[in-house]
Amino acid sequence: MNVVNNKWIGQRTIRPDGVDKVTGRAAFAADTTMPGMIWGKVLRSPHPHARIRSIDTAKAEALPGVKAVVTARDIVDFGIEKGAVMLGIQDMRWMCRNVMARDKALFPGHPVAAVAATTEAIAAEACKLIEVDYEVLPWAIEIDDAIKDGAPILHEFNKFDGKPSNIMGRIESKKGDIAQGFKDAEIVVERSFTTRPVHQGYIEPHACLISVAADGKTTIWSSSQGQFMVRAMTSMLTGIAQSDIRAIPAEIGGGFGGKTIVYLEPLATMLAKKSGRPVKMVMTREEVMRATGPTSGSKSTVKIGAKKDGTIVAAHGSFYLQAGAFPGSPIRGAVGCSFAPYDIPHVLSEGFDVCSNRSKVAAYRAPGAPIGAYAVECVLDELAEALKMDPLALRLKNAAKEGTKAAHGPVFPRIGYIETLQAAQSHPHYAAPLGKLQGRGVASGFWFNAGGESSAQVNITEDGNVVVTTGHPDIGGSRAGIANICAELLGIDYKRVSVIIGDTQTVGFSNLTGGSRVLFASSMVVTQAADKVIATLRERAAKLWEIDPEAVKWENGAAHPVSPNAGQFEPLTLADLAEKAPSQGGPIGASVQLNTQGAEGGFGTHICDVEVDPDLGIVRVIRYTAVQDVGRAVHPSYVEGQLQGGVAQGIGWALNEEYIYNKDGKVDNPGFLDYRMPVCSDLPMLDCALVEVPNPKHPQGVKGVGEVPLVPVMAAVANAVHDALGKRFYSLPMSPPKVSEALDAPAQQAAE
């Protein structure tokens, strides 16, 4: 038996990687060098849509200092006609074309060639010497332009409704019969919304350093949300076997979903292979903004019908999401999550995946869900207003609970959504007075959360301390959570637990850091590994004491006899047993590899206060409270950090962030000055209320927490703006020009 005293779980311990990060010692992707290293640069398409007739690299190759040039010919081709080759949610047919354009360039910034040279300056110069013969084609950036009749078609093979189309697919979630449901409704609200593409905005640009030996043995140093994803994609795109690729996870300077795919690694690998030299590649911020991420822009229509008492009887949502150049927008998140907080008998939720001449979208924190929730939660606000109901009361009346069948399939187990609504209702924030031009809005949100493959090793060092190795890059403090859990299980000070992220050749396969899965999944495997270690420790003590292992308990970091009846022995500590290990059966450690199950969805409810400056059109968030069912807050500070970070991103999405395109079809604001993410002076303190309804399927009750906090934000801000001004906005961002325009317009017009 293992006696835990709950000393470390829930403690705000110092994170294991903390000192490295406050002293500048932590090594991120761009921070390392190798002997003999050279520099790689990418040549990118200047056109939004162009057929590539030919590429002549002769002049670039002849430039002194140039060591290698690669084009699509050097990247493994996954033929479109051969069908999907999936790696996770990514189809390698699109990945191979996204990392290097093949027959067509599909967005400005699309790579067409890459060069490695002895200096960055020579590599950049060589890129200019590459001659690309383009046949410039008509292009479409916005959804309406991409789906109208006669729109330029990005992927000629694709048909929708029997015609060539940029609509690459449709999915739906369905429950009941909405036609019947709307017949039963006494009040119906239907509205349409648009959102703009927004970037994940990680401060660390993509970077990698790659060495390929003559025998193909490859070392990749890069930051990503999954070193195993990096290995697999690089392997598939270069033809090098996975067993020959050691992908080492650097510290990652922010990801938010945007680092769940590769951009540079396959190119740098081929440059390194061809040149025989280690190759370093680092994107500029402009390259990040033009060619990576973002999440989709969207247009949505949501219709909700209710009885006069507020009972929702039917809901219909249709969500068109931009995929960018290749199929794969996060329609599943928009379709599945939008109505999930509510128990509605008749639901139809449809999503359309729309390609256009923008960079391919990448995951962004609860991909798709914030887009859907923005529309649904704004319509609910109007419904509450029409019914003269408190918006939280309307949500409570219809809240999903244990036993509710969600439209996207599952029947919910014990969930904490109602608890978040109740906590919001009774929070002092909800009753606080508001001043002139101030308003309050609420909104809720849901995210699926994920389990999946994880591996971990727990090894006892010769001096009786602990090293835990997991396979997941830590983007939000997961090492701190693992240290707390391992210290708890082993009954030792958390400082004796060292948590590291293994590379692909030293720890078992671990799926992406994504889907809010890392602490859920890795603590599950770490718990099982620690349990095995504790079993070994008890066996060792039992052997030394010559008693049955069942008569030994593990408590406070030492083996004890379970009772005086078992015998009178001095406790054997972890250090004692580590010291005796060589003579008692050898090293003590365990590794566990699992496909973890039981990740339950997460719910949050947010309260937002804004103040509007009517002269400048500036909306300021003046108070914010995020309430969330977090399962179990293993390290409360980093749980709060997830909530606060998600809220800040949502405020940016709601109020300022957007890609602005010029008349040539190029992003006109590819930098942090004009792509305006929230800065410190834009935000108030961000309050968190953690509701803990433990996940019954997890040893510590953990639920994913990282993604839910972005889902409700834009609707909460929009509903607050309406409360402040009496006007509703149906498109994001609610930036100063739009707000000023609405304030200048007659009231009736703005309400349309």
Place this chain on the structure above:
Amino acid sequence: MAKLHVTTSVNGEPVEFLCEPYETMLDALRGQLGLTGSKEGCASGDCGACSITLDGRLVCSCLMLAAEAEGHEIRTIEGMAKGDRLHPLQQKFLEHAALQCGICTSGMLVASEALLAKNSNPTEEEVRFWLAGNLCRCTGYDKIVRAVMETAAEMRETHT
């Protein structure tokens, strides 16, 4: 083009290096000086991840030419702790979980130290506006602002 010879001081130590005329201070620090604690997030002075001080003044090292260091005193994140003794700001950032991914942390700390050197008793608003040039995408700034204010309060107590 001939390289320039620069004699300067970095974190109190005399330093000499050669640089191209177009090279930034950030390039010199991260390149030949091997001080990679300062980060490049934008190279346009918008994110503050490369913050250093030049004769005590807070600057973005990506906007400063390396040659401009001649005869001046540079301080970077690597000079903030004294041996194994962390600066109170570093300690408070750890205690408050005022960092997540850590890419902005060097710049935040350098900027915060520069603030406290000028103003030992900043209001929340003063902290927020001073740090407005340092982007953080992970934390929403809440815990950073708290850590800076609490450090200031403790440093005032220690000094009186």
